[in-house]
Amino acid sequence: MSGDVLTAPLRLGALTIDTPVVLAPMAGITNAAYRQLCREQGAGLYVCEMITSRGIVERIPKTFDMLRFDPGETVRSVQLYGVDADVMARAAVILCEEFGVGHIDLNFGCPVPKVTRRGGGGVLPWKRDRLAAILQATVSAAAPYGVPVTMKTRLGIDQEHLTYLDAGRIAQDAGCAAVALHARTVKQAYSGEADWETIGTLVAELDIPVLGNGDIWEASDALEMVRRTGCAGVVIGRGCLGRPWLFRDLADAFAGRDTRTLPTLGEVAAMVRRHAELMADLYGEKHGLTDLRKHMAWYFKGFPVGGDTRRALAMVSSLAELDENLARLDPDIGFPVGELSSPRGRQGTPRDRVVLPYGWLDSTELGDQDLSAAESDASGG
Secondary structure, eight states: OOSSOSSOOEEETTEEESSOEEEOOOTTTOSHHHHHHHHTTOOSEEBOOOEEHHHHHTTOHHHHHHOOOOTTOSSOEEEEEOSOHHHHHHHHHHHHHHHOOOEEEEEEOOOOHHHHTTTOGGGGGGSHHHHHHHHHHHHHHHGGGTOOEEEEEESEEETTEEOHHHHHHHHHHHTOSEEEEESSOTTTTTOSOOOHHHHHHHHHHOSSOEEEESOOOSHHHHHHHHHHHOOSEEEESGGGTTOTTHHHHHHHHHTTOOOOOOOOHHHHHHHHHHHHHHHHHHHOHHHHHHHHGGGHHHHTTTSOOOHHHHHHHTTOOSHHHHHHHHTTSOTTOOOOGGGTTOOOSOOOOOOSSOOOOTTGGGOSOOTTOOOGGGOSOOOOO
């Protein structure tokens, strides 16, 4: 590779993201500690966990507690979930005015049945009028603050009910700054392979930037996605679980530097320790270390750690206990290269069917029906 930059910076309204990489919001993962950890490795845009718009408008303490940002976050980015245009607009104003948020992403990709059965998440774009109303209201609410609004969506409900092209056009017409496409259907959830060709199809359809999402496990995958689809940048989700250094590789790759991080077991242990410190600062030691447990399997995937140590790491509750277990590891063991380019995090199998409200597929227009009950917890797209 040459030292030339391979892609242009990502422009979202007045925002310029020099490295066109976005950390996908992941429920229970992308809190302020994890965002800082990833940001320390490389450049890009790092999005907060998804927040429900009704929780913001009703000022629910648990929701507000999720809106924590560290001083190094020069752009506070939040993904907002909701089904009611007025509530989404009011939430956007609160985010901009009271929390200094500089970027809002709207989630229309969640495949969780408790959300889709009420017409929310990844199935909402089937109702074109509701999607347009939400996008127009949120963009208008954020505009006085100069805050760009983007949309995350999926291909559609299933292969017989695709929505991404219409959704992209609606987002562009509403004034969205970009569209991120997870190249799977709701029915697929996280199974199978992402259909990158659809990303290229959407790129050709729109004038605003399109970001590609799905099956980026290594920096080379990101470059290949950009090459094949012409997308303006990439969204990284499961690929960075237990591998925050992926953002260092991505920054190098997009700058034309031919490097790839293969940390030793000792270097991974140091990353875990740093993650633990940040979690303890954010939530307190006991809560922070308890929350860290779910990351252990991802960090040490493929390493010969030993069953007893692996189990002990998955049960840590203090920094002292963590240090004791990390000290048992052989720091010189090399990275398990067999884990490269392999899927991480949840995968599962395609759903037998997508759970939908009664009669949902009868029309692409919602009319005056109220979907406010759909605004429950959701978990990523």
